[in-house]
Amino acid sequence: MSSQEEPSPKILSQSLPESTHFLTQKPDSASSSSLSLSLSRSSIESGTSSPVPSASSSPVDSPTLKSYSHQQIQQQYDDTVATANQLPKLTAATIPSELILHIFKFITSTSDLKSCILVCKSWCSCGVEILWHKPVFSGNALVKLLITISRPTQTFPYALLIRRLNFSFLGENVSDAILSRLNGCERLERLTLGGCKRLTDIGLIGLINKAEGLVALDVSDIMNLTDAVVELVGQRCRRLQGLNVSLCKKITDTGVIAVASRCRSLRRIKLSGCENVTDNSIVLLAENCPHLLELDLTNCNQITNNAIQPVLERCAQLRELRLNSCTNLTDEAFTKSMPSFFEQLRILDLTSCALITDQTLLKIVYSAPKLRNLVLAKCGNITDEGVNHITRLGKHLHYLHLGHCSRITDHSITNLARHCTRLRYLDLACCVQLTDASVHELSHLPKLKRIGLVKCANITDSAIYALIDHRVVAHTLERVHLSYCINLTITAVLELVNCCYRLTHLSLTGVPAFLRSDLQRLCRPPPKEFNQHQRQVFCVFSGKGVKELRQYLNNVATGSVRPRITDGGPDGTDNELNITNVGEGDDLGLDDLDAEGTDLVINMESETSCQHTLRTGPDRPGLVVTFYYHGQIYEIEEPLRDELGALVAKLIEHNNVIDENQKNSPDSPPPSHFDPTTQHVFRSIKRGFKYMVIGAASIVAIGYLTVRGGHFYVEHFHCATPSMLPSKARDSLRWAYLREEIDPDLNMAQSHLNQALLIAQEQADLPLTHPIIVEIVLRIANNSVRLGNLYEARLEYQKLLQALTMAGGDENIKKAIDVVRRMSKICITMQDYKSAEKYLEWAIGILTAGQSSIINNYRYINLDLVQCNLMLAGIFAKREQFEKALSLYLGTLKKIKQQLQSSSSPENTDKDSNKDHEINWNCWEGIIMGHLGEIFYAMGKEDEALGWLQQGLKIAKSGVDDDNVGERRDCDECAGVISNNLGLIYEKDGKLWNAGAFYTQAFSFAEKANDLEGLEEASRNLERIGKELEKIDNE
Structure with a gap:
């Protein structure tokens, strides 16, 4: 045209x-x-x-619809100031009560709030309302409250001011008589009575009958509760949004139907342990309460596919669905009814639903692509194919429990680690086919906090070293479960506790290397319900115990503490054996051998750079010599024969085994008192270690030059870093650029940028508004956007904006x-x-x-x-x-x-x-x-x-x-x-x-x-x- x-x-x-x-x-x-x-x-x-x-700026309405001159703006400002000066002055008594209430909500100190009450009547009224909104019970506060609200004459209608009551921490101290004194709380909105086992229908009916505005009710673990209370809730509390009747064994369909029929605003209902609930009440719940956000049917073993299908069809806003131990469920519950897009679902618990297969997982993943927590423990039919379906959840998956899924292998776990990079919790207990290869892949997860490998018998020290070699995982791990991983050694665990400084829980029950009384003394006490055998193998370190274990093992390794070895006496007591150092006994330390020939491990440390461990006893006598050479540890293990025993005696006596202070060449003659065979062995060992050290040094040098060359390339050709920053921060910025542009890995780039930001703020003492800090924060936010973490990026921008506007x-x-x-x-x-x-x-x-x-x-x-x-x-x-x-x-x-x-x-x-x-x-x-x-x-x-x-x-x-x-x-x-x-x-x-x-x-x-x-x-x-x-x- x-x-x-x-x-x-x-x-x-x-x-x-x-x-x-x-x-x-x-x-x-x-x-x-x-x-x-x-x-x-x-x-x-x-x-x-x-x-x-x-503070000096404020938004204006439609600023671009008119053109204002400077004089017009100045005139408007002058007029506004003149008008403001003519207004009456605002005093404490004239502030609107709504504003006072809003301000008082930010006062966290009770004493400060009580001081505000003394200012004037309006402040007093608002302050009292805040104080009595949610009473906090400490000491005899409950008694005082009951006395106050029971008085015939009161300064304020205290009972009507109470909106929330929580008695769960008082437990069995709460009785029907106490609840009867609270019947005047007619404006009650939230009532929490979980664990108050002495309560009966009598006390609850009187209180609920008056509280028509009740929004949330928690009566969990009250064994005497019956359908009468739940029916009354349905009749009187039409605004109810949350109901928790977990472990109330007497609740049946009658009570649930009464709530489902009348409380159409219900958002959350927990029926865990209500074994008498059947499909009938759940179907009615799905039909009448389509806005449900949370449904808990744990241990409701009468539930079948007929109940779950309408829930999935009608409750499209469901965020949490817990079907733990609903053993009658099959694939049909999900494959025939689940909608094509279940966007809101975040938590799904299918523990012990043993009849579901990989087909269910395929449907779940396609229908709920933003699932965050998925529990599939004891779902024995899940295979590698099902885990591969789970990998499509990608970055959304944070929590995955695959315990007792014994059919999965390294192949699917490797795929999982490479796709679901934001996993924080992973439980693989009793997945007996897994090996070290799976842990090697999982060690690259940048946000992993908890890993469960209980009874994964194929796991060895190599898996532990993989976890700690990857710095990101070593800095995030908080809980590690390694019980019954029988191939683990103390050396590997020592490295684990030293590198993972955030570790707060370590379970090593049934690990042979830790069935020692000196280590078990540091672990927490076993549960009371454990039998004798379980108590003997129990070894779990939590909180302070992890720190004590770390300190003790390090002291033993450095020789500052002598290990305490016990004989496990026949009477069940542990009698400590005093281990004598080589220098304190005979020349060979043979006076330390157990006279009865039992299997003991005796550590003897010389003053040189080697440590000798003699194993005695009839089954596996032998010698382990540990060499420390330039920070590296090498071990040689040989059976203890007569000739070698004599050789060992000479080596210990003269302290000539790879002494780093001795500068002999590989061809220098060994001590003359050795026979030719011994001389040849000695020379071969020295030459082998020399070549090993030279090779390692060459590899390190090549790696160092490669890294520095990459940094030089980035610095001079792509992204120059500020010279005022410390060298470590500049290196982190270069690494971040490499991970952003050259070899993309945005999660690693974020780690480097955060490290650079921390150094710049703490060591260089740069404020948040400094141009360098602003640039780093913008890069962090931009990477968050690229990763899809829009909320995290928004928080970074908001923090930066606040600093800039305040400056x-x-x-x-x-x-x-x-x-x-x-x-x-x-x-x-x-x-x-x-x-x-x-x-x-x-x-x-x-x-x-x-x-x-x-x-x-x-x-x-x-x-x-x-x-x-x-x-x-x-x-x-x-x-x-x-x-x-x-x-x-x-x-x-x-x-x-x-x-x-x-x-x-x-x-x-x-x-x-x-x-x-x-x-x-x-x-x-x-x-x-x-x-x-x-x-x-x-x-x-x-x-x-x-x-x-x-x-x-x-x-x-x-x-x-x-x-x-x-x-x-x-x-x-x-x-x-x-x-x-x-x-x-x-x-x-x-x-x-x-x-x-x-x-x-x-x-x-x-x-x-x-x-x-x-x-x-x-x-x-x-x-x-x-x-x-x-x-x-x-x-």
């Missing part, structure tokens, strides 16, 4: 004169945002978190506005339009009020204001507030026109206006016209839409024609998007040939701009148009 045939805009066309002055400078990256509303790709450039405005100053405000744009983008992605709108209005208010000379460089408008206006208008368009969006777009366009006229005027010599040439305002003009076309089309005004789109395309084409060096891809992308929108309009009007021409044009522009999304969309449109035209030709 020629330019002569293009209609001009029909709205405000006279007030928007055309400009023929096109600038070649590339606009800000925001200009590459796509232009679409209902026609094509999203046109809204979004943002993220919650900005905190400075003030032009540079900080400018950075704060950039952060606001980024935050708003994330908010829009999260569909939190309200927050994004609030943040953008805050930024626009600052920009239009002229509070910053750095921001307000331009006469009429600047780039920051344009970007914020377009984002805010896009939000209005998303929410179908087209009038607001239209006004904002037109106001921005008008100011851009004025800016273009001002900068091109020959009379204008203002040096600030010359900065306009740094920005291609014409490109922004074309973008806004494209947006206006979309808005008018969405409003049903097709002619106006075509006019604006064609005008925007004309400007974009002009920018493309001026692009002689190919640097302005933005104009190509803009022209491609507008062409695609025009094609869609013509296609809907039935003008297929015109639509095809615009689609072809859009494809050409997208190809030139390297816009992959635009290419894909244009290709789809061309393919669809081609089929339509072919169909017409055939007809």
